[in-house]
Amino acid sequence: MSPVQPGVSTPEAPPPTPSLAFRALASPVLRNKTAMVAVGVLGFFVFLAVAGPLLIEGDPKAQVGAVFEPPSWEFPLGTDGGGASMVSMLVAGARVSLLIGFAAAAISALIGGTVGIVSGFFGGRTDVALMRVTDYFLVIPDVPLMIVIAALFGRSTWNIIVIIGIIYWTFTARLLRAQTKSVRERVYVQRARALGARNSRLVVRHVLPQVTPLLIANTVLLIAYAIFAETFITFLGLGDPSSISWGRLIENAFTDDAIINNAWWAVIPPGICVMLVVLACTIIGQTLEEALNPRLRTGHLSVRRFRVLPRSVQPEHQKP
Amino acid sequence: MRGTDYVVKRVLFAVGTVFVAITLNFVLFRSLSGDAVSALRCRGCSQEFKEFQRRELGLDKSKWEQYKIYLVDLAHGDMGRSLRTEEPVRSILWEPIKTTVPMVALGTLFAIVFGIATGVVAAWRRGTATDKATLWGGLGFYSMPPQWLGLVIVLFIAGWLGLPTSGVKDPTLGILDDPGVIEVAVDRLEHMVLPALTLGLVVFGEYTLIVRSAMLETLGEDYILTSRAKGLSNWATVWKHGFRNAMLPVITLVALSLGFIIGGAITVEYVFSYPGIGLLIVEAIDQRDYPVLQAAFLLLTLSVILFNLLADLLYFKFDPRVTE
Numbered sequence: 109m110s111p112v113q114p115g116v117s118t119p120e121a122p123p124p125t126p127s128l129a130f131r132a133l134a135s136p137v138l139r140n141k142t143a144m145v146a147v148g149v150l151g152f153f154v155f156l157a158v159a160g161p162l163l164i165e166g167d168p169k170a171q172v173g174a175v176f177e178p179p180s181w182e183f184p185l186g187t188d189g190g191g192a193s194m195v196s197m198l199v200a201g202a203r204v205s206l207l208i209g210f211a212a213a214a215i216s217a218l219i220g221g222t223v224g225i226v227s228g229f230f231g232g233r234t235d236v237a238l239m240r241v242t243d244y245f246l247v248i249p250d251v252p253l254m255i256v257i258a259a260l261f262g263r264s265t266w267n268i269i270v271i272i273g274i275i276y277w278t279f280t281a282r283l284l285r286a287q288t289k290s291v292r293e294r295v296y297v298q299r300a301r302a303l304g305a306r307n308s309r310l311v312v313r314h315v316l317p318q319v320t321p322l323l324i325a326n327t328v329l330l331i332a333y334a335i336f337a338e339t340f341i342t343f344l345g346l347g348d349p350s351s352i353s354w355g356r357l358i359e360n361a362f363t364d365d366a367i368i369n370n371a372w373w374a375v376i377p378p379g380i381c382v383m384l385v386v387l388a389c390t391i392i393g394q395t396l397e398e399a400l401n402p403r404l405r406t407g408h409l410s411v412r413r414f415r416v417l418p419r420s421v422q423p424e425h426q427k428p
Numbered sequence: 429m430r431g432t433d434y435v436v437k438r439v440l441f442a443v444g445t446v447f448v449a450i451t452l453n454f455v456l457f458r459s460l461s462g463d464a465v466s467a468l469r470c471r472g473c474s475q476e477f478k479e480f481q482r483r484e485l486g487l488d489k490s491k492w493e494q495y496k497i498y499l500v501d502l503a504h505g506d507m508g509r510s511l512r513t514e515e516p517v518r519s520i521l522w523e524p525i526k527t528t529v530p531m532v533a534l535g536t537l538f539a540i541v542f543g544i545a546t547g548v549v550a551a552w553r554r555g556t557a558t559d560k561a562t563l564w565g566g567l568g569f570y571s572m573p574p575q576w577l578g579l580v581i582v583l584f585i586a587g588w589l590g591l592p593t594s595g596v597k598d599p600t601l602g603i604l605d606d607p608g609v610i611e612v613a614v615d616r617l618e619h620m621v622l623p624a625l626t627l628g629l630v631v632f633g634e635y636t637l638i639v640r641s642a643m644l645e646t647l648g649e650d651y652i653l654t655s656r657a658k659g660l661s662n663w664a665t666v667w668k669h670g671f672r673n674a675m676l677p678v679i680t681l682v683a684l685s686l687g688f689i690i691g692g693a694i695t696v697e698y699v700f701s702y703p704g705i706g707l708l709i710v711e712a713i714d715q716r717d718y719p720v721l722q723a724a725f726l727l728l729t730l731s732v733i734l735f736n737l738l739a740d741l742l743y744f745k746f747d748p749r750v751t752e
Contacts, residue, residue, distance in 0.1 A: 251691025339573040379576035386571040
């Protein structure tokens with residue numbers, strides 16, 4: 109199996125217009141049934157997060173029933189250790205968990221994208237220096253680092269977003285660097301350079317449109333990691349004490365002794381929500397990445413976050 | 429020649445990372461106002477202890493001097509003193525390390541064996557129901573927060589298996605009579621099984637998917653076709669020709685996932701009140717015992733760096749082409 113040679117196999121494609129970029133993202137998903145289901149699941153939770161305050165009346169934390177009341181018509185998922193309805197808590201949790209997921213992924217994408225593009229586009233010493241730093245941070249274990257920073261710098265939702273954001277950029281930087289390097293060598297970019305285009309124009313007009321779809325695909329994957337990381341941080345008591353997230357619901361179940369009360373309805377649902385969103389983001393992100401970056405198929409050694417979706421999920425004609 | 433270059437390069441990189449980790453550790457913990465590692469904000473500490481800390485850590489000197497003192501202390505294995513017990517941190521770390529290592533090792537072993545077995549079978553029977561079940565099972569476990577899986581296991585499986593769900597040993601053991609070596613070992617193992625199983629299952633999800641895709645890649649190679657054409661049994665084809673080659677990426681990935689395993693171990697130990705490094709970290713956070721937190725973090729980071737280096741070197745041993 110041979111990796112696609114950057115700049116050789118790619119014809120002189122003009123930089124895609126926005127609609128083409130959108131099509132590049134939409135078509136691999138539309139072709140894949142599993143990915144379509146994943147989009148549906150993610151869409152459902154985004155809807156819950158956005159429309160949450162309209163769906164549940166009043167304070168979700170308000171005590172509306174007895175402590176650990178089992179599921180009934182009134183409370184479809186029972187009540188938690190504070191007597192609040194689990195359904196309301198889950199809907200409220202979707203808002204914070206997805207906010208943390210999307211915002212932290214955006215920060216990671218911004219840092220990683222900038223580092224990757226600068227590194228790949230300028231090459232030379234800049235590249236060596238930036239990649240050395242990236243490699244160091246790739247090795248340092250992320251979860252303990254996040255826990256330490258969260259323990260030292262206070263407990264608010266925004267702190268958690270920033271902490272997750274500044275830790276998960278390394279993989280994005282590596283990926284974007286490789287992609288930028290190959291785009292830089294393409295003929296039309298070289299022609300534009302020969303015509304006297306400045307670096308800023310080359311990056312904005314020629315490199316950015318080519319690497320953006322891949323960056324978006326990677327950001328979708330980062331959302332999964334960020335939501336996962338939030339449950340870790342919050343479970344150790346480092347979350348915002350006043351906000352409700354899925355991570356907090358798992359923590360509550362643990363600290364309120366849902367186990368001793370045999371209240372499975374307080375334990376299971378938040379974890380299922382996390383699982384569904386993480387699964388959905390992983391499937392969407394990997395479907396996109398694989399369609400956009402054929403070299404990934406041979407690159408499973410170079411990344412820390414390896415590919416978990418196997419190749420047989422791809423359409424037959426895309427196999428090497 | 430090239431091989432030596434590669435080994436030297438990897439070792440130098442590991443040394444560089446260790447240095448970065450130590451520096452990061454210093455910067456993070458000293459960047460807080462009032463110096464988190466010093467006892468100055470510690471309310472329960474005695475006046476003498478505060479004075480002692482001030483001298484020991486060189487808090488009246490510049491940050492640069494403090495950094496040098498920190499490096500020298502660390503080189504001597506001195507990681508400061510706990511703000512809670514005022515004991516040297518080094519002696520506090522020892523017992524939890526001995527508790528954590530066997531549990532994490534057991535969990536990882538379980539994940540590797542189970543992951544390889546299911547991954548290989550799924551790849552061999554690709555496209556069948558077995559394959560689909562393995563794939564979705566792997567993806568499912570991969571997406572589970574470890575602490576949540578721990579709670580679910582306590583809720584549904586622990587009682588059914590009759591295994592203890594907290595602590596590291598039975599407190600009543602040895603009160604009435606002197607327990608034998610075997611009895612103690614069985615007790616330890618019983619307490620280890622559930623946290624190790626939780627950790628193993630979460631990591632297993634990742635491994636089975638990796639093994640499966642590595643195997644799929646290998647089974648598509650020409651030499652597999654050749655071995656089948658020669659009339660070798662399925663067993664020989666899969667294990668002797670396929671699996672041995674697919675193992676290469678797996679070695680790297682197992683080592684690289686150690687960071688994730690350690691992260692998972694922290695929350696899993698908390699769920700099962702298993703007194704290892706993870707629980708020590710949780711307690712240190714709770715009591716703002718920053719020197720202990722700092723030392724535990726450094727320890728975890730160093731072990732991950734070490735295993736990464738080990739994976740790089742192992743990979744080179746099995747496949748010298750890696751330098752090209």
